[in-house]
Amino acid sequence: MNIANLLTALRLVLVPVFLLVLFAGDGHEFANRIAAFTIFAVAVITDRLDGQLARKYGMVTEFGMLADPIADKLLIGSALIALSMLGDLPWWVTVVILVREIGITVLRFAVLRRGVIPASRGGKLKTMVQAVGIGLFVLPLHAWPPVWHTTAWVVMGLAIVLTVFTGLDYLVSAVRDIRRAPREPNPTQ
Template sequence: MSDQGDRGAAVPAVSNWNLPNALTGVRILLVPIYVVLLMQDTVGTRVAACAVFVVAALTDRWDGHIARTRGLVTKFGTMLDTLADKILVVAALVMLSWLGEVPWWVTIVLVVREFGIMALKSLLSRREVIAPSSGGKLKAVLQMVALAVLTVDWVGLLGSELGPWMYWLGMVVLYVATAIAVVTAVDYVVKAVRIVRTGQSSKA
């Protein structure tokens, strides 16, 4: 009897008040600190802003790893994590464009891509969950690296000889991330059209 009762017992729901979600909340709270530091636009505050950005980006790795390994994945946590990523990336792109470091067209392309794909996945979530592609994951990594590099005022920090090289290194990485973003966006749209028109799985 006890065995049957154990098998029939309901599995307790995972609380939204957990460590991964707390780390995600920290990432959101770090965004205004990053913005304020960048607005000062001094060599020191931009180095500090870079440090804040790196810590915020690392929490994205930590919260996901902890949630998966400890069985703390929740629907709310997944939604909050996605939103936190978008807020961090958009804030960095807009601020760096405002400072003249990143062309506005790059920011517009990446922001439209981020929210467009998020909306597309949300609309299709009842039919099928489109998993992140390897290209999308590579784009995310390159984007974070580029934004961290571009946050620093390398000319002010290293001088006019080495500074521009570091800046253009960041821009090259960002351009590559932008190209991958466009390609993967097209791939997502093709998969979405296939699912809507034929009901065929995107994995087919």
């Protein structure tokens, strides 16, 4: 264990805590939404820190390589599903983002033996914009001026565009890499 792995583990623990706080009461109480936003923000910050620390100080481990993306997907996925269940975010938004995330994860496993599909700058930007958009929707927007709701939708709209664009970019890159890779000899010939 190292600090990067501890931050990843903390994020995994924060996911159910975030959900419990978000759904406390009727799911729309002002104080609970602020507390849920705070927990979500801390979890997002740990995502940023663990990767930076692991790369900078040579703390990259198998646990981190496996647990970090799982923690990311759990945090983003559970927040989207929870917000849709509470009626704060339309289900189509959740479906679009989750289909892309699951599709890219499956694609990465499919091409794993030919190499790793690294995270692109666009993918990292997409993750950051998704986190900001989700964070805004976690806030008690019903109690704030309408400009906050509009801002949340503008950021979420950008997140959806980046989600689709980067998903297509990954798909094109993977297909191109598969076509370029040398074919393994067929032992039956």
